[in-house]
Amino acid sequence: MRLITNTALLAVAGSALAQDFSKDGNYGAPFPNTTYPGFESNNPYAIAGSLSNQTSPPKYPSPWGEGRGDWATAYTKARAFVRQxxxxxxxNLTTGTGWELxxxxxxxxxxxxxxxxALCLQDxxxxxxxxxxxxxxxxxxxxxxxWDSGAAYARGQAMGSEHKGKGVDMQLGPVAGPLGRTAAGGRNWEGFSSDPVLTGVMFAESIKGIQSAGVMTSAKHFIGYEQEHFxxxxxxxxYGFDIAASNSANLDDITMHEMYLWPFADGVRAGATSVMCSYNQVNNSHACQNSYVMNYLLKGELGFQGxxxxxxLGTNSGVASVLxxxxxxxxxxxxxxxxxxxxxxANLTxxxxxxxxxAWRxxxxxxxxxxxxxxVETNVTRGPINFSSWTLDTYNYEHYYVGEGWTQVNDHVNVRxxxxxxxxxxGARSTVLLKNVNNTLPLTGNEPLTAVFGNDAGPNSDGPNSCSDRGCDEGTLGMAWGSGSSNFPYLVTPDTxxxxxxxxxxxxxxxSLDNNALDTMGALARRANVSIFFANSDSGEFYIEVDGNLGxxxxxxxxxxxxxxxxxVTGNCSNTILVVHSTGPVLLEQYASNPNITAILWAGVPGQESGNSIADVLYGRVNPGAKLPFxxxxNRSDYGTDILYxxxxxxxxxxxREGVFIDYRTFDRHNETPTxxxxxGMSYTTFNYSDLRITKLNVSDYVPYSGYTSPAPTYGNFSSDPADHLFPANFTRVPDYQYPWLNTTNLTEASKDPHYAAPGSIPLNAQNGSAQPYPKAGGAPGGNPMLYDVxxxxxxxxxxxxxxxxEEVPQLYISRGGPYDPVRELRGxxxxxxxxxxxxxxxxxVTRRDVSSWDPVAQDWYVRNTTKRVWVGSSSRRLxxxxxxP
Incomplete structure (x- = not known):
């Protein structure tokens, strides 16, 4: 085992911004890299705080957990364990043992x-x-x-129980980053919505559900991880791109707090046990060694105790990342x-x-x-890990990559x-009815001839799991690709x-399930009483390329x-129903206005019961009540932001540079009419809204949090003699496995750590274990408790x-009334x-947080003295x- 050098503390800023352009698929339309001209935020803080090559401020020391909020009992047990x-x-607790090992x-x-x-962490x-x-x-x-928090909890609980049944200690999810800054973002489908409030509710309920099954969560990806490229x-x-470091998400303090940090505050308040830092840089400092986002925002302001x-591979340094x-x-x-x-x-040792x-760190x-x-757990002793991520064979190597330890690695436990x-x-309750002319839907099933069309209605002929991590678009889209995928036990197709x-x-x-068989499709459509056409749009993670799409x-x-x-089909049948499976928005304007398309449904990425779910809606066994989460x-340009290709x-x-103006906020600001x-979302029934009542409660004025932490505690002593930390005698090593012991007693030679020779390069206060002031916006998991006063x-x-x-989903929108605020924002x-x-x-x-704005100078929330209008409606435009x- 070779010990390696810890890298520099701060990321080096990138080179000057170039004027590059990308193309939209095969259509050749040029698009700027990330923001369309004229779509910059009107907030001068947002513009000034989103510049290329800007830097992230240092924030040290790393706050030590204190067991605040609901964490007291867990901390008492953790301290007793760590003292030993x-x-x-x-x-060993902090270090993964290696890939496929x-x-x-x-x-x-x-x-x-x-x-x-060992702790088992699993997608x-x-x-x-x-x-x-x-x-x-x-x-x-x-x-x-x-739009059902109960569904988020139930799904989380079921997923958590399946992970638990396999011996998993931490499920790598749920996802609040990407939030959905760009409509084409590859992993938007793993998250929830382009709105921070809707995302925050679903994120928090998912965390509660998963952890109720006794499995830790890894709330991810923190933060600014809004595209796959670079x-x-x-x-x-x-893919032939020559870059020196991961892309940098450059954003201002207001946008960070009012958009991207918002759902993570909900997740921390819900008790997220871990947070996964992301691949990208934030203001030119790697997210996994960015002291501002981890020390100050997450552990400081949000009071994160996990x-x-x-x-x-998101770690880019040792000492720098730890501090x-x-x-x-x-x-x-x-x-x-x-x-x-x-x-x-060993480098950490x-x-x-x-x-x-x-030592306190x-x-x-x-x-x-x-x-x-x-x-989430009560006992150190728990069930074994009963599967292997690297093979579905019953017997294989325990240390798969190096081929050592032949044994039974899969027990094939059914956890469904x-x-x-x-x-x-x-799947059915998330299907959004977008168009329904003259009550085309629901169907009866006894129409003289029903015809179903499209590759997306049928199976992958090689099987639903034939493409690694679902890295292809063959047949119906039940799941997108990447590490956020899993193996199907079966996939019910719409055709079936x-x-x-x-x-x-x-x-x-x-x-007729072959999209190339145009003549066959046309002939069948002419005979059909109702034609149902399935179409999809897929995406995923950057390490897999599908049809030229890099995530x-x-x-x-x-x-x-x-x-x-x-x-x-539509040219030959005047009663065509379009069903869309997609990972995000698809341009539907031409289909919304096509008179031969009598109904449109968006069915998303529905999982293994895909066909049954859509059939339940098409035939009225479930009355649709879903609403678009984006x-x-x-037009693509209406969104205002795009991928840097x-x-x-x-x-x-x-x-x-768009600041808080993404998705509907952009459309509202520019008065663009969306499709x-x-x-x-529509229903097979109708609803009336009436009798709006607003009651003001008597609540104390907001008080910034104050006070100091206790000094950093340490638990147990250790020998300072390097000889006491060498590999144990007669210890048999697994090749490439990560161990905590040293090869040599010469620490400088062992680590080649520049900070050992030049301790002055350690950031100011990074090693300071004295009592520290709490941020004014902090004080408890989720932030200042008074933010959540009703x-x-x-x-x-x-x-x-x-x-x-x-089922109907009434929605509450509020205008905070500031000169740089969105026209209205979802708040309930x-x-x-x-x-x-x-x-x-x-x-x-309505909580104080719902009507507050972030003050980047005071570094705290405040309620602006403006008229705050309220709307209740069935969508962001039907108010x-x-x-x-008052």
Missing amino acids: LTLEEKV DRCVGQTGSIPRLAFR SPVGVRDTDFNSVFPAGVNVAAT RLVGDAAN FVVSDW AGLDMTMPGDSNVYDSGDSYFG VAVLNGTVP LDDMAIRIMAGFYF SDHANLIRSI AIQNTVLAAGGAYES DRNNLTFWQGADEALAA TIGA TPNGAVPQIDF YEFGF LYRVRATITNTGPLAG FERLSIQPNGSTTFNVD LLEGVL
């Missing part, structure tokens, strides 16, 4: 002396990755489309997988021995990790329970489910040649005026089930009731 540990055992995608070292097996946010007999759940974007140097090099884990707030590195390797080197491991990392890392464990019912229900429904009702059924989508149009095939624009320097610079607005209660009456029982919602002629009350509590907050 040696220096090496503490290091243990069973899970990430695995820490173990502590055999205390019967503590994904839609189900247990890389195993069998697991479920595939609807994507996060579908959960957001339900996230890692190695990935970029594989631990920060790197994304895989900046990183608590665990994954998968343990340094710059490349299976390198045999680690920035942590050296750093503590030579004093560059103070390592103790805090170990305490935070164990507090996260005890927050009855989750198929929940998956089917969420609709055929079953039609045949059971006595109808006739035919399908991020090249366009917002249909894939698989669906446009031409759809034209062949805007569907008429071509590097604009050695360190690609992504300037968030279908954010929050829009200032107003908003009520309205919703009546079902139609013939069917249905509720999914209501209402019987015909029945009424129910829509209830939203049926209006009032003013």
